[in-house]
Amino acid sequence: MKLKTLLAATALSALASVSFAQDAVKIGMITTLSGPAGYLGTDVRDGFLLAIEEEGGTLGGVPVEVIVEDDGLKPENGRAIAERFLERDEVEIMTGVIFSNIAPVVAPLTLRAGRFYISPNSGPSQFAGKACHENYFVASWQNDTLHESAGIAASNLGYKNAYILAPNYQAGKDALAGFKRFFTGDIVEETYTQLGQTDYAAEIAKIRAAQPEMVFQFLPGGMGINFMKQYDQAGLRDEIPLVLAAPSADINILRAVGASMLGVQNTSHWNHDLDNPANIAFVASFEETYGRSPTVYASQGYDTARLISSALRATGGAVTADMDGFRAALRAADFEAVRGPFAFNTNNHPIQNWYSREVVEIDGEFRNRTTGIIVENHADAYVGECKM
DSSP: OOHHHHHHHHHTOSEEEEESOTTOEEEEEEEOOSSTTHHHHHHHHHHHHHHHHHTTSEETTEEEEEEEEEOTTOHHHHHHHHHHHHHTSOOSEEEOOOSTTTHHHHHHHHHHTTOEEEESSOOOHHHHTTTOOTTEEESSOOHHHHHHHHHHHHHHTTOOEEEEEEESSHHHHHHHHHHHHHOOSEEEEEEEEOTTOOOOHHHHHHHHHHOOSOEEEOOOTHHHHHHHHHHHHTTOTTTSOBEEEGGGSOHHHHHHHGGGGTTOEEEESOOTTOOSHHHHHHHHHHHHHHSSOOOHHHHHHHHHHHHHHHHHHHHTTOSGGGHHHHHHHHHHTOSOOTTSOEEEOTTSOEEEEEEEEEEEEETTEEEEEEEEEEEEEEOOTTGGGOOO
């Protein structure tokens, strides 16, 4: 099935079953495709499907069937979909979850059913530590590490204090914990917003009153777009600079917000301009296929598919039929990640580099330019709590 036809079918419904062969390995993708944050799941899905298309409808030479459904950013939807995927569809691999209010519902159901959970995005702290599991893998990041890199960057830039804010859910709590873990300055105030909030007038008024040296916010997707527009309209952009992590400065946010993002410092484990063969090929292929630039979420969907591909190739397509073999093949991570060096720690979470970036204008388009490595081979803070 051609990728454009596949995507057209997906767009017609929140539920899409992509079948390449009757005896295919079944992969369930529960992701967020609707609402202001819908582009995050769309990009994870599209990156994942691109890797399958590039392998001629297979992963690791093994036919795969990908079943995609929208969780609508609601845990109860995630539960219902997961139960259906596991019981009716008998998926062997679960992936796709974007938000950390969905992961604590979907992951335990998957693990109790004796299947593999491989995250392309959400990496809540509890699953990196005491609740780690041999069949639970995260191919993106542990939530805190995203924001630890921003804390390091803010300290390197010489800021002595910061106002920090994030949505009031697990990833938001992990974000602020991560930033504080590595920021050497003082926290002026810490604010939690509602998940999916659109009006930030009250928070911006608090920032103005507090007069910090800088602001750190974790507001992915439409939340970040709304905040940045309102922050600029309030006249604070030039008065109080921001240091951000990747989800608050992805290319869709840059396009939506525009010139007021120029010069914003941010950090990520991936960028368009990383000079390695896998990334150069991925960016070109994604842009040719979809007619748009990939986000970090697309890169993670792509890397997740390539990770699964490496494991399927090693086991000849066996997943639950050879759980020890498939698990060992996942841990080996024998693939070229588009982000560069990648390895799994003992808690099945990434060890990887984090890069500093600056928003610049290139040929009339706002993009992130990589300016250096913030920290090499960075591991999460919870690995010591994992008893695997």
